Each structure stands twice: as structure tokens, then as C-alpha cells.
Amino acid sequence: MKLLKVSPSPHIRSSVSTASVMRDVIIALSPALIWAVYIFGFRALTVTLISVLSCVGAEYAFCAATKRKHSIKDLSAVVTGIILAFNLPVSVPLWLPMVGGVFAIVIVKMLFGGIGKNFLNPALAARVFLFLSFPAYMSGSFVKPAHKLSAFAISTSLDGVSSATPLTLIHESVSDNMLVDMFYGNIGGCLGEVSKLCLLLGLVYLLVRKVITWHIPFAYLSVFFLISFAFPMGEDEAIRYALSALLSGGVVLGAVFMATDYSTSPLTATGKLIFGALCGALTVFFRYFSNYPEGASFAILIMNCFVYYIDRITQPVKFGGGKNAGK
Amino acid sequence: MAYTFLGGIHLDERKNTAAMAAELYTDPKQVAIPMQQHIGAPCKPLVSVGDTVTVGQCIGENNNALCCSVHASVSGTVISLEERRGITGAPITHVVIENDFNYTPCPDMQGIQTPLESLSPEEIIERVRAAGIVGMGGATFPAYAKIQSALGKVKHLIINCAECEPYITANHRLMLEEPEAVLKGIKILIHTLGVRRAVIAVEDNKPDVIELLEKKIDDKALISVKVLKTKYPQGDERQIIYALYGKEIPTGKLPADVGCVLFNPETVACIYRALSTGMPVVNKRVTVDGDAIKKPRNLIVPIGTSFADVAEACGGTRKKLARLISGGPMMGQAQWSLDYCVTKGTGALLFLSDMKEEIGQCIRCGKCVRACQMHLMPALLAAYSEKEKYEECEKLGALSCVECGCCTYVCPGKVPIVQYIRNAKGAINEHRRRVGEKGGK
Numbered sequence: 001m002k003l004l005k006v007s008p009s010p011h012i013r014s015s016v017s018t019a020s021v022m023r024d025v026i027i028a029l030s031p032a033l034i035w036a037v038y039i040f041g042f043r044a045l046t047v048t049l050i051s052v053l054s055c056v057g058a059e060y061a062f063c064a065a066t067k068r069k070h071s072i073k074d075l076s077a078v079v080t081g082i083i084l085a086f087n088l089p090v091s092v093p094l095w096l097p098m099v100g101g102v103f104a105i106v107i108v109k110m111l112f113g114g115i116g117k118n119f120l121n122p123a124l125a126a127r128v129f130l131f132l133s134f135p136a137y138m139s140g141s142f143v144k145p146a147h148k149l150s151a152f153a154i155s156t157s158l159d160g161v162s163s164a165t166p167l168t169l170i171h172e173s174v175s176d177n178m179l180v181d182m183f184y185g186n187i188g189g190c191l192g193e194v195s196k197l198c199l200l201l202g203l204v205y206l207l208v209r210k211v212i213t214w215h216i217p218f219a220y221l222s223v224f225f226l227i228s229f230a231f232p233m234g235e236d237e238a239i240r241y242a243l244s245a246l247l248s249g250g251v252v253l254g255a256v257f258m259a260t261d262y263s264t265s266p267l268t269a270t271g272k273l274i275f276g277a278l279c280g281a282l283t284v285f286f287r288y289f290s291n292y293p294e295g296a297s298f299a300i301l302i303m304n305c306f307v308y309y310i311d312r313i314t315q316p317v318k319f320g321g322g323k324n325a326g327k
Numbered sequence: 328m329a330y331t332f333l334g335g336i337h338l339d340e341r342k343n344t345a346a347m348a349a350e351l352y353t354d355p356k357q358v359a360i361p362m363q364q365h366i367g368a369p370c371k372p373l374v375s376v377g378d379t380v381t382v383g384q385c386i387g388e389n390n391n392a393l394c395c396s397v398h399a400s401v402s403g404t405v406i407s408l409e410e411r412r413g414i415t416g417a418p419i420t421h422v423v424i425e426n427d428f429n430y431t432p433c434p435d436m437q438g439i440q441t442p443l444e445s446l447s448p449e450e451i452i453e454r455v456r457a458a459g460i461v462g463m464g465g466a467t468f469p470a471y472a473k474i475q476s477a478l479g480k481v482k483h484l485i486i487n488c489a490e491c492e493p494y495i496t497a498n499h500r501l502m503l504e505e506p507e508a509v510l511k512g513i514k515i516l517i518h519t520l521g522v523r524r525a526v527i528a529v530e531d532n533k534p535d536v537i538e539l540l541e542k543k544i545d546d547k548a549l550i551s552v553k554v555l556k557t558k559y560p561q562g563d564e565r566q567i568i569y570a571l572y573g574k575e576i577p578t579g580k581l582p583a584d585v586g587c588v589l590f591n592p593e594t595v596a597c598i599y600r601a602l603s604t605g606m607p608v609v610n611k612r613v614t615v616d617g618d619a620i621k622k623p624r625n626l627i628v629p630i631g632t633s634f635a636d637v638a639e640a641c642g643g644t645r646k647k648l649a650r651l652i653s654g655g656p657m658m659g660q661a662q663w664s665l666d667y668c669v670t671k672g673t674g675a676l677l678f679l680s681d682m683k684e685e686i687g688q689c690i691r692c693g694k695c696v697r698a699c700q701m702h703l704m705p706a707l708l709a710a711y712s713e714k715e716k717y718e719e720c721e722k723l724g725a726l727s728c729v730e731c732g733c734c735t736y737v738c739p740g741k742v743p744i745v746q747y748i749r750n751a752k753g754a755i756n757e758h759r760r761r762v763g764e765k766g767g768k
Contacts (some may be wrong), residue, residue, distance in 0.1 A: 003649050005681065006661040008746050012338075013495070013682065018690055018739045076690075116690040116740065144695030213693075267693040267704060316702040318578070318724040319565065325577040326585055 018115070022075035024211045028202035029082050029257065035185050035195040040090040043149035044191050047088060047097055052081030054101030059171075062110045076115050080104050083123035083257055086192025086249065087297070088130070090149060092137050100126040120304050121264045124254075124297050131297070174236065174244045182247035191254040203256045212260045215269055218281075219276025220245065220255035227284045251283060254296035264304040271307075271314035279303045329531050330570035331556035334700040336733045338657075340532060341493045344614050349500045349625035350641050351610070353430065358401055358631030359421040360386065361413055364670040365461040366468045367393035372422055378405045383433035383607055385457070386422050395469045395671075396459040397478045400609040400629035403427040414653055414670060416658060422666075424631070436605035443602075448478060448519045451602070458601035459608045459671070464498075464562075464591035465654050467672040470598065476581075477520055477588040482573065484516055484525040485589045489555055489562035491530060492655025495675045497612040498592050500625050502529075502536040506543045509592045513550055513597035516590065525550050527592075528567050534555040559657060560731040566700055574635045578727055611669055614678055615641045619648035620678040628669045629726045635665040637676055649681035657732045687740040695734035695744055705734035705744045712747035717758070720751035728752065 036044040055077040063070040084100050104126035112118040131138045174182075181187055185195025193199075206212045225246050234243035246252070259265060259279050266275050279299050286295025320326075363369035370387030374380060380399040387397040403426045413419040439446065439454075456471035464487065486509070490498045502509060513525045529536050531554050540552045555561050555570055565576050567589065574585045582589055593612055600606050611630055616623040621642030628637060635652060640642050644665075652659040655675050669676075695705035703724050711719040725748055734744040 002664070004648070004661070004663050004665075007650070007682075007684070007742070008661050009652075009659060009661075009730070010657045010736050010745070010748070011650065011652050011659065011661065011677070011679065011682065012656040012736065013741065014336075014737050014739075016694075016737070016739045017741065018687060021690070021692065021739050071688075076685075114688065116688050159602040191338070213697075262691045265691075267691060267696045267706060269697075311704070311707070315704060315723070316696075318703055318727050319569075319701040320575045320578040320580070320727065321724065322575065326580065327574065 003017070005304065018074040018076065021211055022079050024206065025079050025257075026075065026082065026210045028205045029079070029086070029192070031198035031201045032086065032195055032253075033082065034196045036086075036090070036191045039185060039194065040191065041149035044085075044090050046094065047090060047092065047191060048082055048085035050094055051080050051085035051088070051097035051101050054098040055084065055105050058102045058105035059110065062106050066110075066181035073116060074115060077105060080109070080122045083192075084126050086253060086257075087123060087127040087190050089138065089189075090191050094276055096130060096134065096137055100130050103129050116263050118263050119307070121258055121261045124258055124301055124304075128297050128301060131292075131294075139292075144175055147266070174240060179240075179243055182244065187248075189248075190250060190253075193250040196247055196252045199252045199256050206256070206260075210247060213269065213272065215272035216260045216265060216276040216279075217255045219273045220259055220280045221252070223277040223280030224251055224255075225280075227281060231284075231288075233288070245284075249287075249294055250296045254283070254300055255279070258296075259300050259303070264307060265305050266310045266314065268311065268314045270316075271310045274310055274314065275303055275307065278306075280324045329373055329554045329556040330528075331558060332561065332566040332569045332700065334698055334702065334733070335558045336565070336698045336737055337557075338736070339555060340492050340557070341616070342496050342499070342532070343494070344616055344623050344625050345496045345533075345736040347496075347500070349504060349612055349627050351627045352629070352632065352637070353428070354640065355401065355426055355629060355632040356438065356638045357403075357406065357425045358629055359409075359411065359423045359633070359668050360397055360400065360631040361411075361668070361670055362387045362397060362420045362422070363413065364397065364467060364630070364672060365395045367381055367395070367472075369419065370394060370397050370406055372420060373750050374405050374408075374422060376405055376407055379406060380424060381431045381433040381573040383436050383605075383609055385459075385487055385607070393469060393472055395461050395471070396457055396470070396607070397422075398459055398609055399424055399433075402429050410586075411667075414662070414667065414672070421631075436607075438604045439602050442596050443515055443518055444451075446518075448474075448521075448590070451515065451519045453597055454601055457607070458597065458605075460594060460597045460601060461608070461671050462591055463593035463597060463608075463611070463671060463674070464609065465672045465674050466591075468669075469589070470594050473514070473588065473590075474519060477583050479521070480583045480586065481520060481588045482522060483568075483585040483588070484513070484520060484522045485567060485587060486513060486525060486592055486595060487562055487564065487567055487589045488526040488527055488529045488533075488536065488592050489567060490533070490560040491557070492659075492675075494616045494677055495614045495655050496625060497614045497674050499536060500531050501593055501612055502533070503539060506539055508596040508599045510540075510543060511603070512595035512597075515598055515602060516595065517549065524548065524598060526571060527552045528555055528571060529553070530555045530557045530561055532729065543767075559733065560700060563700060563729065563731060565729075569690075571666055608671055611671060611673055613637065613669060613673055615676050615678070616655040617652075617676075617678040619645045619680050621645060628673075630669055630671060632669050633665065634662065634667055634669070634676060637669065638665060638678065644678055645680075647680040648678050650679040652677040652679060656738065658730070659735070685741055686743060689738075689742050690740045691740055694729045694737040694739065698733040698737050700731060700733065701729060703727060705748065706742075708751060709734075709742055709744040709747040712751040715754075717751050717754040720748070721755050725751045726755060 104122035282299035
């Protein structure tokens, strides 16, 4: 008698897998990457590739060293690598993304149990680690837009082409043209954060493919915008200041790709709204009061630490367990 | 606007057999009829080896408990009474009948000639009990007991024709082929329960059923059709009641506690048949489908027909057959061999190829939280259950889980979430039972 396979229900599964989700994120990140290559030259691609390879390599090596089945096929290390590169200036020495990638994967992700278990966003934690350890490379110089660098340009030869990022210019008034430039990405800054247009294309793709929900980006950006609008800095009119604040630095990159990281954001819709709103408020806070130009990284990392509590307090009322049940 | 609920998932419907009329299958050489095909106590066999039986003859009953009689589905000779493992794996006595292919009807069967209004609810309930009618949607709760418990308590009678599981079209075909039987059965139930009207709830993927019903219903004030959005698990009784009336059944309560009672259309048709002709439940409508069966189709199968015979009637199985599911792919039960037989609860038989199952890791995407119809947090329940922290599971409402399987279906990390929750439920109930025993001493 032929025995059939017996397994508990359900007997069918969705075709969506961790790898397919991560593939969608990579697709969503690609417009910004293409823009970075266009505006900063092929060195942007080199930095990204090195970052990705060191992340994937670190994960593979860690799994081999701890005798686990390797998990690189789920593509999450690739995503971490791209996002880490997006947070670096294009002029960084090429060993920097290697150090960052190993830190992100080994210290922040794998030591806590791998995908889904880490409590900090690996790429962001690595970024802050690099930022605090090598400040000169991380924020000293930003390459002027449209100054294309060849794929293997050495970082020390870049001194002559640096420009200030708009974040350090924030107290000066901005013209309409500058706002438009900031929107489509004709400004200096970290590799992947410059073009808000490309990042928003990525956001639309993620929403359409149902990889993320609207809650975190919406809450983050709207709270950030409203507070900036209510308390403008400098001489500009409020709306102009708020727009330039929104379009400069890594806020949009953070709100779309980093605050929405699955492992380090809340599970429930209400939780996501609270998380996003507090990220937005903290980002403004850091921009106003801290010595560092970039607030989004610190804001998201701090909120990462509260995810467990946000999940607890936003636990949904179970069906049939509420006050109105039975009425 | 179609009615719907919060949560749930959109599935690939795979209603391949929706356009295929159900055909009566009459070729089983023998049938093995289980003495228990319902929730409750098993029947005691009334026949012994060598007896001649006729179609519709009662061959098992138990009048002292929650129980539904069992009847011969073919005419012929009883060749053995044997213990076999049932659909859930528990041992059950089976009456094996050799078919004489005459299908001689039982002479005792008699329809009711007097008008329905002259019958008291008690008489109708007794008839429903004697006809062995259970919840034919797969729940197999005795229909007479459901009517009894609903008497005087309910305001809303709902006919659940959502049929939200993929593949299954048995009810769809029933509504198209026997709308009169269903509508007349509904009138009997309205009369018995003393309710003012009934609602037929149909998912919007069956426009032909909706159209036909609108034509056939003569008294629209008495019976109305409500259209539900196509979404799994819309057929869950809680979610139908919520979709139609916005009422949540409180945890641990039944539909009757919010004034509702639900029946599957096949159950209703059986009630009508039992009263009008006296014919008890002897056949079951079964959708046969899946990628490992040659000719998917709808069949009306004598109860007790083996799965192997059903497969034979559908052109045979393909080589890649690895799994056989009795019921839908989301909540059905996997069978280990083709030897077992169709019972009153078999709505579908799915012959499927193997599924690559790779257990992965939760990535906290939150898809399960959005999919949960009971508004639980399946990802956390699974994580706590994996670590055997069942008290945490209890606090997170594990016992409210109805095991619809949505969380496991959507999980990109391929975590068997619902199985972890089942483990937790088992452990919590076991713990409660022990504490209860201690408290009793």
C-alpha cells in the first residue's frame, strides 16, 4: 500500500518568500543606485558592490564558523549591503564599507540570531559606528554633484572636489531652484540619499508589491514636516524651511528604507504609526539640538530599542474580546 | 457593496470545477460506512454480517446521546463489521456492504404529505435526527441538535454559501442544480425556528448563483441574498455574522449567543429531502480536484465509497500524487492512504503533488498580524510557543485561534505558525484540565 504524506493544514503556501521580499526591496533600491552612479560616477557602484560583498561574505563566514546552514540565499545581506553603501559618502576609502559590512552583519545581525532577531537596523548601526569611529571620512567631505568619479578613484585624491552637504547650509535661505534640485537629486550628500524622486519611486514600488505598508513612511515624514513647519529655523518662511529640511539629508531614505526594516519595526498598524511619528519627532530634535548634522540615523536607532514595548502596548483587541463583542 | 470582515487573505481560487455539473457515481463494488461521521457519540450497528440492506435503511443509531443515525448508501449484503481508523486516525466501527447495484430503496421511507405548517418543531427535529443530517460543510455537528439549541433564541437564519476555500465548488454546483430543494429547506427552517426571515450569504465569485437565486426567490421579504466579498476565511461563521450584522461573537460563545444560526446549503437541501421524500443522508457532494488527479470533477458519491474508487471515477491519479486532502487546502485533513472512505463531512478530495516544505525563520514582516481574522499576533504566539512559553501564549490569546491557517499561508519565512499555536493550545488546555482536577479534589 502506498502511504501518502501527512502534514498539518494548511496544505498550500503563498509563493512569497523571504528571498522574494528582499528581491523586491533590491528592485526598489535600484533607481536611487542608478541615480548615484549617474551623478557621482562609477565609484558609487564600486562602493556599493564592496559593501554588498562584505555583508554577504561576513554572513557566509559567520554561518560557516558557527556550523549553521548558511542563510545568504534569503538576500537580506544584499539589502543590508546596499543600504549601508547608501549611507556612505561616495568618497570614502574602499576599506570603510568592508569594515561597516562586517560590523553590520556579524555584530548587529548574526550575534543576535540572524534575520528577524536583531533589534537594531544593521546598516544604520554600522553607519553610526563608522560615523563615530571615522568622522573625517564620513562627514568631512561630500563630492559635488555631477563631478563623476571613476570606478577606482582613490579617496585621498578627492579633497579638491568636496562640497558642503545642504544639511550644513540649512540655516541659509534656499531658492526655488535649489528645492527642485534637492528633490530630483542634484545635490551633494551620501550615496543613496540625494534623489528624493528615486527614493519615492522605490516607495511606490514597495507599496504596490505590498512589501511594506504606508504607516511608517507616512507617519515619519508627515510628523517631521509638520514640526519643521511649526518651528522653522533661520530667516526663511516656514513652508520653505520645512520643505528644504524634508528634502535634505537622509530623512526620506530613512523613512522609506530604514525605519521600515521588518526586524526592527513594530508588527501592528498602530505600532507602526507611533514608531514612525516618534522617529520623525526625534529626527527634528537631533537636527535642532545635536552637534551631528544627521538626525535620522540616531532617531531610528533609538526607536528600534522601543519596538518590543510598542508591540506590547499596541496589541490588537482580539476578535470577540472587546467591549462591544456580542452587541 | 459587498459585505466583508477585517483581516483574511486573498487566495488563488482555483475553482476549476465550477462549470462542471455534479454527476452521480454508482459504481462502488462495496462501501464501508463508519458508525461515527459526526461530532458526538458513535452509533451502535443495527445490522450483522449476512444481512440484506436497502438504500436509506438505518444501519446504526444511538438514541441516548448526541448522535446522528447512519444509513446504508447502497443496497446489498453486509459482508463485515470491522474496526478501521477514521479520518482523524481514531478507530471506528465500519459496516462494509457489498453493492448489488440495484439501489433498491428502503420501503420504510415516507415523505410527509401534510402541509409543513401542521408539523411542530419537535416533529421536524425528530425527523432531522432520524435522517442522520449533520453540518455537511465539514463541521459535522448534528443538525437536529443545532436546531434544538437555536429554538426561541435566534433572530437571524443564515445560509452559509460563501465556500471560501480554494478548489471547492460542491455548494456552488448544489445551488445551481437544486435551488428549489435549498429554498424549500430554508422555508422549513424558518417555520421550525420561528424566525421572520432568512439570508443566503454568497461570495461575489459566484455571480451565476446570485442571479439564479434572485430569479427563484418568490418572497423576497422572507428570503434575501447577501453578497460577500471573496476573501478567505469569509465562510467562518464568526466572520459571516460580523460581515452581515457587525456583531462579534464573544470569546467562547456560539452564534446562537448573538441571535444567529448558520446552516450549510447542502444541510438545508438534506433537510428538505428528508421531510419530503423520507430519504436520509446517503450521498455526499464531493469536489474532486488537484494537480495529481486526471479529470477534476464534481461527484455525488454514496457515503462509504473509498477514495480509490473516487479517484478511479475521475480518470485515476497521476504519478506525482503525494498528498490527499479531505476538505479544502486551508483547513482540510491530510489522509495517509486511498483506502479510507467518503463520509458526511467530505466536501472535497484534493489529490496534490508534493509541497516543498522548508522551515525558515520569522522576519517580523507582520503579514500574519494583518491576515489574522481573530486579530491576534501569530508571529509572537509562534515565537513563544517555540520556546514553550505557553503562559505568554495564553496571555496573547492563543485559545482564540481558530486555526484557519492564514498566518502560515502568508508567512514568507515559511514558519509553521498555526502548528506552533496548536501546540500552545494543547498545552494550555492540558494545564487548565490539571489545575481543574486539583481544584476539584
